[in-house]
Amino acid sequence: NAGVMQNPRHLVRRRGQEARLRCSPMKGHSHVYWYRQLPEEGLKFMVYLQKENIIDESGMPKERFSAEFPKEGPSILRIQQVVRGDSAAYFCASSVSGANVLTFGAGSRLTVL
Amino acid sequence: TQLLEQSPQFLSIQEGENLTVYCNSSSVFSSLQWYRQEPGEGPVLLVTVVTGGEVKKLKRLTFQFGDARKDSSLHITAAQPGDTGLYLCAGALGTGNQFYFGTGTSLTVIP
Numbered sequence: 001n002a003g004v005m006q007n008p009r010h011l012v013r014r015r016g017q018e019a020r021l022r023c024s025p026m027k028g029h030s031h032v033y034w035y036r037q038l039p040e041e042g043l044k045f046m047v048y049l050q051k052e053n054i055i056d057e058s059g060m061p062k063e064r065f066s067a068e069f070p071k072e073g074p075s076i077l078r079i080q081q082v083v084r085g086d087s088a089a090y091f092c093a094s095s096v097s098g099a100n101v102l103t104f105g106a107g108s109r110l111t112v113l
Numbered sequence: 114t115q116l117l118e119q120s121p122q123f124l125s126i127q128e129g130e131n132l133t134v135y136c137n138s139s140s141v142f143s144s145l146q147w148y149r150q151e152p153g154e155g156p157v158l159l160v161t162v163v164t165g166g167e168v169k170k171l172k173r174l175t176f177q178f179g180d181a182r183k184d185s186s187l188h189i190t191a192a193q194p195g196d197t198g199l200y201l202c203a204g205a206l207g208t209g210n211q212f213y214f215g216t217g218t219s220l221t222v223i224p
Contacts, residue, residue: 004155035214042119042201043156043214056211091155102146102203102212104155 004029004094005074006105014113019079019086021108025094031055032075033093033102034067043091049075050097082112116140117202117215125221126192134187134218136202143205145178145185146212150199192222 005024013019025032030051035043045059049069060067064082069075079086089109093102117138126132136145144163148156160169162178162185169176173196175188185202202215 033212040199040217040219042115042117042217043203045211045213048211058211093155101158101161102156104148104157106153106155 004092004103004105006092006108008108009106010109010111012111012113013082015083016081019082019110019112021077021079021090021092021110022074023077023092023094023105024074025092026103028096029094029103030097031095032069033095034075034077035091035093037089037091037107046077046090079110082110084112086110087112115216116213117204119200119202119215119218121218122216123219123221125223128193128222128224129191132189132192132220134189134200134220136185136187136215138183138204140204140206141182143182143207145182145202145204147176147185147187148201148203150201151197156199156201189220192220194222194224196220197222 004026007022011019032049034046036046037043047060047067048056052071064080066078089107091104091107093104095102117136120135146161147159149159150156160176165180165182167178173190177186200218203212205212
């Protein structure tokens with residue numbers, strides 16, 4: 001029973017490029033959350049999705065950031081025209097519908113040069 | 114503004130000492146969780162508390178949820194180097210599924 005799988009684990013992009021981060025939730029989990037973490041800091045909520053629906057995107061920047069969780073395939077967090085300030089660890093977590101337990105992936109570390 | 118404030122932010126202690134980490138808010142949470150995160154990894158759930166005044170123990174770790182469900186504490190007895198990590202509290206508001214994370218406490222236990 002694989003846990004939450006995130007890839008890539010490390011991603012390097014130059015300013016202006018696009019970054020795509022993928023998250024496959026645990027089997028049976030239909031809720032996906034994306035969080036961002038800067039070194040030595042807590043996690044900042046970005047977006048919460050269920051299959052094919054964005055439930056809460058109040059933590060997402062209004063521009064350049066988007067997320068999806070299609071009927072088939074992983075959830076994707078997309079950052080367009082990356083800037084150095086986007087450098088961070090991005091964590092995905094999943095949960096069973098209505099549950100109050102999050103299972104986290106190992107994170108994707110984005111570095112923008 | 115940060116919904117959940119943790120203190121202290123950094124803590125460095127000798128092996129065998131006791132410590133307490135605090136998680137405070139002005140908001141009332143339907144449930145509160147504690148996670149531990151090691152470098153390069155995602156947070157791992159330690160405990161969930163849902164009832165005001167609830168106390169849960171996990172070996173040398175004791176978790177308490179405040180009576181008003183606005184705050185929580187984590188007490189570690191006889192800390193060991195393996196306890197080193199970032200401790201995060203996270204609260205859920207009402208019936209929502211969004212979890213708000215605290216600012217984190219980075220613990221280092223020196224052998």
